[in-house]
Amino acid sequence: MTSRASFRARLRDAVGVHGPLCVGIDPHPGLLAGWGLDPDADGVERFARGVVEALAGHVALLKPQVALFEVLGSAGLRALERTLADARDAGVLTVADAKRGDIGSTMAGYARAWLADDAPLASDALTLSPYLGVGALAPALDLAAATGRGVFVLARTSNPEAAGVQSAQAWVSAPTGRRMREVAQSVVDALAEHNAAHRDGPGDGSAGVVVGLTRGTTGRDHGLDLAGLGGPVLVPGLGAQGGTPADVAGAFGAPDGALGAAGGPVVPVSAREVLTAGPDPGALRAAVGALNGALTG
Amino acid sequence: MTSRASFRARLRDAVGVHGPLCVGIDPHPGLLAGWGLDPDADGVERFARGVVEALAGHVALLKPQVALFEVLGSAGLRALERTLADARDAGVLTVADAKRGDIGSTMAGYARAWLADDAPLASDALTLSPYLGVGALAPALDLAAATGRGVFVLARTSNPEAAGVQSAQAWVSAPTGRRMREVAQSVVDALAEHNAAHRDGPGDGSAGVVVGLTRGTTGRDHGLDLAGLGGPVLVPGLGAQGGTPADVAGAFGAPDGALGAAGGPVVPVSAREVLTAGPDPGALRAAVGALNGALTG
Numbered sequence: 259m260t261s262r263a264s265f266r267a268r269l270r271d272a273v274g275v276h277g278p279l280c281v282g283i284d285p286h287p288g289l290l291a292g293w294g295l296d297p298d299a300d301g302v303e304r305f306a307r308g309v310v311e312a313l314a315g316h317v318a319l320l321k322p323q324v325a326l327f328e329v330l331g332s333a334g335l336r337a338l339e340r341t342l343a344d345a346r347d348a349g350v351l352t353v354a355d356a357k358r359g360d361i362g363s364t365m366a367g368y369a370r371a372w373l374a375d376d377a378p379l380a381s382d383a384l385t386l387s388p389y390l391g392v393g394a395l396a397p398a399l400d401l402a403a404a405t406g407r408g409v410f411v412l413a414r415t416s417n418p419e420a421a422g423v424q425s426a427q428a429w430v431s432a433p434t435g436r437r438m439r440e441v442a443q444s445v446v447d448a449l450a451e452h453n454a455a456h457r458d459g460p461g462d463g464s465a466g467v468v469v470g471l472t473r474g475t476t477g478r479d480h481g482l483d484l485a486g487l488g489g490p491v492l493v494p495g496l497g498a499q500g501g502t503p504a505d506v507a508g509a510f511g512a513p514d515g516a517l518g519a520a521g522g523p524v525v526p527v528s529a530r531e532v533l534t535a536g537p538d539p540g541a542l543r544a545a546v547g548a549l550n551g552a553l554t555g
Numbered sequence: 556m557t558s559r560a561s562f563r564a565r566l567r568d569a570v571g572v573h574g575p576l577c578v579g580i581d582p583h584p585g586l587l588a589g590w591g592l593d594p595d596a597d598g599v600e601r602f603a604r605g606v607v608e609a610l611a612g613h614v615a616l617l618k619p620q621v622a623l624f625e626v627l628g629s630a631g632l633r634a635l636e637r638t639l640a641d642a643r644d645a646g647v648l649t650v651a652d653a654k655r656g657d658i659g660s661t662m663a664g665y666a667r668a669w670l671a672d673d674a675p676l677a678s679d680a681l682t683l684s685p686y687l688g689v690g691a692l693a694p695a696l697d698l699a700a701a702t703g704r705g706v707f708v709l710a711r712t713s714n715p716e717a718a719g720v721q722s723a724q725a726w727v728s729a730p731t732g733r734r735m736r737e738v739a740q741s742v743v744d745a746l747a748e749h750n751a752a753h754r755d756g757p758g759d760g761s762a763g764v765v766v767g768l769t770r771g772t773t774g775r776d777h778g779l780d781l782a783g784l785g786g787p788v789l790v791p792g793l794g795a796q797g798g799t800p801a802d803v804a805g806a807f808g809a810p811d812g813a814l815g816a817a818g819g820p821v822v823p824v825s826a827r828e829v830l831t832a833g834p835d836p837g838a839l840r841a842a843v844g845a846l847n848g849a850l851t852g
Contacts, residue, residue, distance in 0.1 A: 286660060325657060325664035331675025332632035339628055359684055360622060360654055361714045363583060367622035378628025387656055389686040389709055393716030412686055417658045419690030422745075426723035426738050441723050441738075448719075 265351075265383055265408030266463030266522050269490055272318035272351055273523045277550030280319040280353070280492065282529030283309050283341065285326045289530070293537040299330045303337035305537075307344050312539035314348030317546050319525055321492075322381075324356040339378045346380070353383035353410060353492065361394045369398035373407045383408035385468060385492070389423070392448035399452055403461025410492045411449055414442040414480050416470030446482055453488035463489040463522045471495030471505055471526065480509055490522035496549070497531030503552040526553060562648075562680055562705030563760030563819050566787055569615035569648055570820045574847030577616040577650070577789065579826030580606050580638065582623045586827070590834040596627045600634035602834075604641050609836035611645030614843050616822055618789075619678075621653040636675045643677070650680040650707060650789065658691045666695035670704045680705035682765060682789070686720070689745035696749055700758025707789045708746055711739040711777050713767030743779055750785035760786040760819045768792030768802055768823065777806055787819035793846070794828030800849040823850060 262268070285305045287297040293308070295301035306322060313320065322341060327334035338354075345352045358368040371377055372384040383402070386395050386409050395411065402409050414424055424442040439447070449465040456462060466489040469480050484491065491510065495501040503526075510524045528549055535545035559565070582602045584594040590605070592598035603619060610617065619638060624631035635651075642649045655665040668674055669681040680699070683692050683706050692708065699706050711721055721739040736744070746762040753759060763786040766777050781788065788807065792798040800823075807821045825846055832842035 284661075323661055323664075325655075325661045325668065328676075329664045329668040329674070331636055331668070332629045333675070335629035335632050357657055357684075358622075358654070359656075359686070361712065361716075364581075364620055364622045367620075367626045371622065371626040371628070377626070378630070379625075387654075387684050387686045389656070389684045389717075389720055390712050390714060391716030391719055391721075394714055415658065415687050417687060417691055419658075419688030420686075422688055422690075422725045422727065422741055423686055423720065423723075423738050424688075426720075426725035428719045428723035430719065441720050444719055 262406040262460065264406055264460050264462035264464060265402065266490055268382070268406075269319065269351060269408070269523050269525070273525065276316060276318045277554050278523060278525050279317060279546060279550045279553060280321050280525045280527045281309065281313060281317050281532050281546060282355070282527050283320055283322040284529040284533065285323075289533050292534060299333035299337050302327060302330060302334060303340060306337060306341040308537055308539075309533070309542070310341055310344045310348060310350065312536070312542040313546060314345065314350040316543050317350065318523075319351045319353060320345060321353045321355050321527055321529075323529070324354055335379070342379060342381055351382045353385065353408070354379065354381040355385045357385050357387040357412065358398075359387040359390055359395060361390050365394060366397035369401045373398060373401045373405060373409075375405060381407075383410060383466070385409070386411045388412060388445055392445055399465055403452075403456045403464045406460035408464045408466055408490065410466040410468045410490070411445055413445040413467040414469045414472070414482055416472040416495050440481070443482055446484060446487055450486040450488060466490035466492060466522060468492045468494065471501035471509060484510075485521075488521045491524045493524060493526045496526040497528040501526075503549070503555075506553060559703035559757060561703055561757050561759035561761060562699070563763075563787055565679070565703075566616065566648060566705070566820050566822070570822065573613060573615045574851050575820060575822050576614060576843060576847045576850060577618050577822045577824045578606065578610060578614050578829050578843060579652070579824050580617055580619040581826040581830065582620075586830050589831060596630035596634050599624060599627060599631060600637060603634060603638040605834055605836075606830070606839070607638055607641045607645060607647065609833070609839040610843060611642065611647040613840050614647065615820075616648045616650060617642060618650045618652050618824055618826075620826070621651055632676070639676060639678055648679045650682065650705070651676065651678040652682045654682050654684040654709065655695075656684040656687055656692060658687050662691060663694040666698040670695060670698045670702060672702060678704070680707060680763070682706070683708045685709060685742050689742055696762055700749075700753045700761045703757035705761045705763055705787065707763040707765045707787070708742055710742045710764040711766045711769070711779055713769040713792050737778070740779055743781060743784055747783040747785060763787035763789060763819060765789045765791065768798035768806060781807075782818075785818040788821045790821060790823045793823045794825040798823075800846070800852075803850060
């Protein structure tokens with residue numbers, strides 16, 4: 259346990275200082291080559307720690323893509339541990355993009371792996387996948403709330419294959435009786451309930467959602483009612499994936515990087531567009547500054 | 556690439572020799588204590604490798620629960636690498652229970668992490684979670700099919716919180732036009748299509764599903780039509796979780812551990828009921844033999 263402020267409060271403060279951009283740490287082999295690094299654990303570690311060194315103090319949130327460390331096995335996870343330790347030491351917030359999801363004591367294992375104070379992979383927040391139900395993720399939601407950390411649960415992603423699950427219609431309980439609701443919306447609603455039960459203290463707004471930036475690529479809105487969420491929104495899809503800062507403003511109504519419609523910071527993610535500017539630290543910072551300027555301009 | 560036989564064929568052969576039981580390798584702190592081991596990476600490694608040493612040659616499939624290694628960070632993954640290497644050397648099949656799921660190059664990273672021949676964590680099969688759509692899992696399905704490995708995609712789990720997603724109604728295309736189908740069934744149907752396209756060679760039946768053993772605990776059937784799957788079915792919930800061998804026979808119609816209704820082996824999973832018999836290798840083998848006897852008797 260800890261007395262640190264809530265993840266939402268810390269993220270809100272960081273967004274206020276630096277702007278809303280979250281930078282993905284995606285050590286793809288192609289990006290490593292562009293930095294003159296080999297696609298091995300040493301190259302991944304230099305790349306990821308280089309991003310932290312260049313951007314700590316200049317960006318609100320860093321998002322390591324866990325798959326691209328895990329592909330190298332334990333050596334890759336060791337590189338991620340060192341990267342996360344650097345970020346902690348430098349005071350920059352991190353969200354481990356791991357999309358974990360399980361039940362019971364197994365879910366509790368994933369929660370402790372990423373959200374416990376003494377975990378080697380301790381991060382400020384963790385992404386989760388709710389195919390087993392948002393309720394099954396409770397061990398992670400509860401640990402995040404207790405330790406001033408956060409979770410971002412997948413609600414709506416922008417890939418076309420997702421509709422068969424996320425746009426399916428589920429029965430939910432409502433004050434007026436059972437009614438049908440889209441799966442993606444029912445995820446948002448369940449997290450809103452969690453946040454409503456943790457209004458004060460380290461758990462305030464600890465439950466966020468992942469909502470892909472769909473408007474730019476498909477012309478559709480995300481179609482979600484985020485007004486009651488009371489937590490942050492992580493928005494992948496900016497830059498190389500086709501979304502623009504104007505799309506963010508259009509979809510989330512937070513052109514100033516402030517709380518947005520969801521009541522927590524709306525944090526767009528870019529990886530490739532920033533990372534291709536490296537390895538020069540000044541160029542990385544300039545790319546971040548340009549994107550934050552476009553997002554808040 | 557490899558010329559090994561398909562995962563389904565190898566699993567079918569192993570089930571024919573040993574019986575259908577899959578043993579979970581779940582290094583929970585409580586089980587470690589029962590074996591006289593500490594809940595650290597060394598204890599986890601001794602536990603997991605002890606299970607492999609005792610049961611290789613006596614069980615069809617071993618299922619390490621990745622969360623319980625990951626909770627120890629890179630040191631835990633190193634223990635898992637050594638466990639998987641022991642299993643490869645001993646010729647016992649493994650399924651890494653990681654429930655991974657993402658899109659695009661990130662999903663390809665997870666696929667390579669667990670299903671590539673030269674991966675430190677290479678396993679014979681991997682569990683996947685389809686909240687982003689079964690189509691998004693294609694990099695793993697394709698790599699499994701190419702390398703004679705398998706995947707087990709979550710379809711129906713037995714935890715009550717899952718219904719809001721897995722029992723939601725999705726629009727699907729059908730020869731007679733669009734119709735509504737349960738998400739869990741649409742997952743099965745998408746994998747059946749994949750298997751139909753890989754009838755011969757190393758990809759035969761490479762796409763399996765995870766279907767929880769619900770009957771014993773809830774009185775409900777899984778409610779899925781598995782007849783067209785053409786792949787294996789992994790069935791958690793035996794033993795400590797409340798399901799019985801009779802429930803397996805009732806729900807999957809495969810009392811002899813043969814192909815079952817799905818056209819691939821139906822493989823029930825037990826962890827605690829076997830593992831509490833350890834660390835004595837003979838006692839572990841006796842527990843496996845008793846369960847296999849009950850499943851095929």
